[in-house]
Amino acid sequence: DAGITQSPRYKITETGRQVTLMCHQTWSHSYMFWYRQDLGHGLRLIYYSAAADITDKGEVPDGYVVSRSKTENFPLTLESATRSQTSVYFCASSSSLNTEAFFGQGTRLTVV
Amino acid sequence: AQKITQTQPGMFVQEKEAVTLDCTYDTSDQSYGLFWYKQPSSGEMIFLIYQGSYDEQNATEGRYSLNFQKARKSANLVISASQLGDSAMYFCARLRPHGSSNTGKLIFGQGTTLQVKP
Numbered sequence: 287d288a289g290i291t292q293s294p295r296y297k298i299t300e301t302g303r304q305v306t307l308m309c310h311q312t313w314s315h316s317y318m319f320w321y322r323q324d325l326g327h328g329l330r331l332i333y334y335s336a337a338a339d340i341t342d343k344g345e346v347p348d349g350y351v352v353s354r355s356k357t358e359n360f361p362l363t364l365e366s367a368t369r370s371q372t373s374v375y376f377c378a379s380s381s382s383l384n385t386e387a388f389f390g391q392g393t394r395l396t397v398v
Numbered sequence: 399a400q401k402i403t404q405t406q407p408g409m410f411v412q413e414k415e416a417v418t419l420d421c422t423y424d425t426s427d428q429s430y431g432l433f434w435y436k437q438p439s440s441g442e443m444i445f446l447i448y449q450g451s452y453d454e455q456n457a458t459e460g461r462y463s464l465n466f467q468k469a470r471k472s473a474n475l476v477i478s479a480s481q482l483g484d485s486a487m488y489f490c491a492r493l494r495p496h497g498s499s500n501t502g503k504l505i506f507g508q509g510t511t512l513q514v515k516p
Contacts, residue, residue: 317502328404328489328508336502345505376443380504383431383493386445387504 289313292377292390299367299397307362307393309377317380318360319387320344320352322373329376335360367397400425402492402507410513411480418465419475419510421490427451431493432473434464437509438486446488449473480514487511 290311299305309318316337321329321344331344333352341352349371351363360379364371374394380387403422411417423432434446449457449464457464465474477484490507 317504319504321506326508329491329506331503331505334502334504342503344503374441378443378504380502383502384448384450386433386448388445389435389443392441 290377290379290388290390292375292393295391295393297393297395299395301368301397302366305364305367305395307364307375307377307395309360309362309390311358311360311379311388313379313381313388314357315379315381315388316357317383317387318354319378319380320350320360320362321376321378322346322371323376323392324373332362332375364395367395369397371395372397400492400494400505402490402505404488404490404507404510406510407508408511408513410515411477411484412515413482414479416476416478417480417512419477419488419490419512420472421474421507422470422472423490423492424471425492427494432464432466433491433493433504434462434473434475435489435491435506436484436486437489438483443489447475477512482514482516485512485514 293308319334320332335341335354338357377390378387430451432449436444447459463476487509494503
């Protein structure tokens with residue numbers, strides 16, 4: 287189906303483990319974003335990408351790694367998960383800087 | 399830091415009345431985009447309205463309008479004739495344009511929770 291999808295929708299992992307959250311969009315949008323949403327903080331930008339092989343840090347990049355070898359995929363990796371990374375993660379994509387970003391359904395990650 | 403500030407953590411409005419949600423931003427850019435999103439309790443992010451910094455007229459989309467005051471760096475969302483389904487969290491966001499050092503950086507405010515009373 288066309289759109290932007292995140293997987294998994296829910297994930298529980300242990301402290302210290304590596305975990306990858308997947309994001310896939312079918313529109314060939316140039317821009318993609320990863321956010322985390324926590325109570326009292328709204329959505330905070332982790333990483334973003336203007337095109338394949340072009341990524342840049344957002345507001346809270348520490349502890350996260352991204353890659354974008356293909357336009358349609360933008361995985362987010364937590365190299366060594368910590369409890370403070372328990373959050374809801376949103377991926378988004380946009381075709382241009384004058385139009386809205388479309389969001390995935392979110393991934394609820396719990397680090398125990 | 400280039401911040402987005404939403405000073406109203408929560409607001410109430412009577413059904414069928416209008417409500418204004420505040421948003422101010424800090425930027426040195428001359429050209430940028432401003433967005434409002436709605437997040438109902440189900441969690442999805444729904445785009446509402448967009449305003450370009452060089453747009454001469456305030457953006458409108460149905461019952462949503464944006465009161466854009468560039469000199470004051472404010473972009474308040476006005477919802478007219480509130481409906482019960484408008485109860486949600488609302489986020490203001492700003493986008494850095496082409497040519498800036500962080501092209502494509504889209505950042506959000508902390509959000510305002512709106513409750514519509516019947």
